[in-house]
Amino acid sequence: MTTARRDTYTPETLLSxxxxxxxxxxxxxxSMEHLSKAAGISKSSIYHHVTGKEELLRRAVSRALDGLFGILDEPGANRGRAIERVEHVTRRTVAVLMDELPYVTLLLRVRGNTRTERWALERRREFDHRVADLLKAAAADGDLRTDVDIRLATRLLFGMVNSLVEWYRPLPGGAGDREQVVDTVVRLAFDGLRTGH
Amino acid sequence: MTTARRDTYTPETLLSxxxxxxxxxxxxxxSMEHLSKAAGISKSSIYHHVTGKEELLRRAVSRALDGLFGILDEPGANRGRAIERVEHVTRRTVAVLMDELPYVTLLLRVRGNTRTERWALERRREFDHRVADLLKAAAADGDLRTDVDIRLATRLLFGMVNSLVEWYRPLPGGAGDREQVVDTVVRLAFDGLRTGH
DNA sequence: GTCTATATTACGATAGAC
DNA sequence: GTCTATCGTAATATAGAC
Known part of the structure; x- marks a missing residue:
């Protein structure tokens, strides 16, 4: 199906x-000059594949958003006790961050200067709100500590999760450090750093 | 001492x-055009106060770094049990992030394209290492859970702390939500989100 | 699909008057 | 200390040959 090695670009391969x-x-x-050097083709050749720099950004953040919103459609995010749905979404978000690392990294750094960037920010906010609602439900079940504000806790939890993109790099061999990271995030988020649990 | 209202700029006021x-x-x-519009003076007037755009960046990240490294010199960061020093540095880092919000925000978003940016990244790494050493000491004291990697936990802890710049905005009245945020961060970091502690 | 050449605009920075 | 005018460069994007 896919040719073993491809010498020419498609919008997909150029995107990566x-x-x-x-x-x-x-x-x-x-700059487009930077991109052309990195891709090994001329600036104008890039315009053969995409309409411009912003289309590359749009394709990239779309891929990231698809991955994140996909989590909310999974069975584990829609059945069971709310606290378990929160844990599922947390685990899966960490996994998606690692699997789609460059795309999610770009998404999380978008500022809002162009129409595309503002659209990305809006969809991100939507995802955040969906997650915040899950935590609210878990709080209503009495499964979250009552001495912290839930909205604040949601932001800190996903701040911790999203910080992954600042330092996580996949191991060269593709070895399984993914599970270790997922487990550590969940342990710290739900049970904290201190001993004695 | 300070004049009540100042119509002209100094490097300081321009910086903010x-x-x-x-x-x-x-x-x-x-762009310098953006800056001149925001400051209400012409582009060339900006060059009267600073040598260029990069000097503004350097002044800003310096201020942020001074605030952060200042924490490491405080008594609370240098005496007592290691876990207590970790908690002190965590609390104070959150406080500095809130007090110097725009400056630290800029620091945390630096990428490394210019000499100034690379210098800022290097100093940030130095701060991170100092904190990581503190957590290592706390782990050696047996005060941190043993089922997570300490380096990983450090990154997640300060990922959570640093995520503050993405959403925290000071209350208009200068009201005291600062303490609430500090307490929540420390509670979540050390004891987790779940009930039953 | 890729190239060279170029149009056009925006950028950082400077010159020199007031 | 601020301005208008402008320089030189680098940016996005297009034209048109191969």
Missing amino acids: VAVQVFNERGYDGT | VAVQVFNERGYDGT
């Missing part, structure tokens, strides 16, 4: 190169 | 305007 450069230099700090 | 714009549009997404 572009996203990597965007994450290294920042989207605004990346 | 610039940092705000940098945080809204991103450093690379901000």
Whole structure:
């Protein structure tokens, strides 16, 4: 089906190169010249595949958002006790962050200067609200501590989760450190750092 | 001492305007034209106060770094049990993030395209290492849970702390929500989200 | 599908008057 | 200390050959 090695670009393969450069230099700090050097083709050749720089951004953040919203449709996010749904969404968000690392990284750094960026920010907020609602339900069940504000806790929890993109790098061999990271996030989030649980 | 109202700019007052714009549009997404509009003076007038855009960035991240490294010199960070020093540094880092919000926000978003940015990244790494060493000491004291990797836990803890800059906004009246945020961060970090502690 | 060449605009920074 | 005018460069994007 897929050819073993491809010498020419498609919008897809070009995207993976572009996203990597965007994450290294920042989207605004990346020129079409930078992209052409990284891809090994001329600037004008890039315009053969995509209409411009912003289309690359749109494709990238779309992929990230699809991954995140997909989590909310999974069975584990829609049945069972609310606290278990929260744990499921937390685990799966960490997993999606690692699996789609460059795309989610770009999404989380979007500022809002263009129409595409503002659309991405809006969809992100939507995801955050869906998650916040889950935590509210868990609080109503009495499964979350009552001495913290739930909205605040949601932000801190997903702040911790999202910080993954700042330091996580997949192991060269593709070895299984993914499970370790997922477990650690869940343990810290739900039971904390201190001993004695 | 300080004049009640000042009609002209100093490097200091110009900085606070610039940092705000940098945080809204991103450093690379901000042109001198943007800055001049926001400050209400012409582009060339800005060059009377600072040598260029990068000096504004350097002043801003310096201020943030001074605040953070200042924490490590405080008595609470250098005496007592390691776990208590960790808690002190955590509390104070949250406080500094809130007090110097725009400056720390800018610091945490630096990518590394210029010499100034790379210097900022290096100093940030230095701070992170100092904190990681504190957690290592707390682990050696047996005060941290043993089923998580300490380096990983450090990153997640400060990922949670640093995520503050993405959503925290000071209350208009200057009301005291600061203590609530500090307490919540410490509770979640050390004892977790779940009930039953 | 890729290239060279170029149009056009925006950017950072400077010159020099007031 | 602020301004208008402008320089030189680098940006996005297009034209048109191969």
